Amino acid sequence: MLKALGIFQRATAEHLWRMLRPGDSHDRITRDTLNALKGDGKVRVVTRLKSGHKLWVLTEKGRKEAKQLLPRNVRVSVLLKPEYDAMGRPVPGEGYDEHAAAVTLTAAVLTGVGYGTPLSWQTEIAHRLPYGYTQYADLIMRAPDAGVPAMLLEVDRVNEPVDELVDKLRRYTEWFELLAPRTDAT
Structure with a gap:
């Protein structure tokens, strides 16, 4: 806890x-x-x-x-x-509580279905971009062995419930695991 x-x-x-x-x-x-x-x-x-x-x-x-x-x-x-x-x-x-709760819920649901572990996640991490800009992602999952970001999420679910996000990620994962045409499966 x-x-x-x-x-x-x-x-x-x-x-x-x-x-x-x-x-x-x-x-x-x-x-x-x-x-x-x-x-x-x-x-x-x-x-x-x-x-x-x-x-x-x-x-x-x-x-x-x-x-x-x-x-x-x-x-x-x-x-x-x-x-x-x-x-x-x-x-x-100041109104951040609902948003912070939505970020945590997203991480909880994704962890519960097998995307990362609680220690894989970080919140509000700055990413420096060209020309002096900095972008903050609400939720980041780091690859456990490499320590690099594997998934960056912006959590503004006014129109998409977290369960739909999980289904979408599951379909993306299945698609990324498909072999390219004429590829040897071994």
């Missing part, structure tokens, strides 16, 4: 369940683990999404532990510090 939150910064129990325990029939173990980590002061709920799901983030204590658990070549996400108004009430986020 700490590793996944260290990579993705924000996640619901469903996202973590789909990514880390896809063989389980429900997310009960994941929710219990998150509540235990909350009791230890390692995670906290940052908000509730429109869907009603709690969105979990690491605390400073949890981020330090996640950093120790993750390999050195994996970038740990920035700590999302809580903000409070003058009355001491939590200030709502």
Whole structure:
């Protein structure tokens, strides 16, 4: 849990369940683990999404532990510090929570169907382009052995659900595995 939150910064129990325990029939173990980590002061709920799901983030204590658990070549996400108004009430986020949750859900679904592992993914990685431009990809899957980007995804699913994306990737994979005409299969 700490590793996944260290990579993705924000996640619901469903996202973590789909990514880390896809063989389980429900997310009960994941929710219990998150509540235990909350009791230890390692995670906290940052908000509730429109869907009603709690969105979990690491605390400073949890981020330090996640950093120790993750390999050195994996970038740990920035700590999302809580903000409070003058009355001491939590200030709502700037609207990134729904998008961050969509990015994490995409990685969770893709991992659950066999595309990468939780450690394969990174978020918001800059790619320098010619003429001084920098492009940020929402989600990147690195090839495990080579350490180079194998898949870059922009997650703006206003019109394409993640299940359709998975089906599309499966078809692309099948197509790329086809042999070229007149090629020896050995």
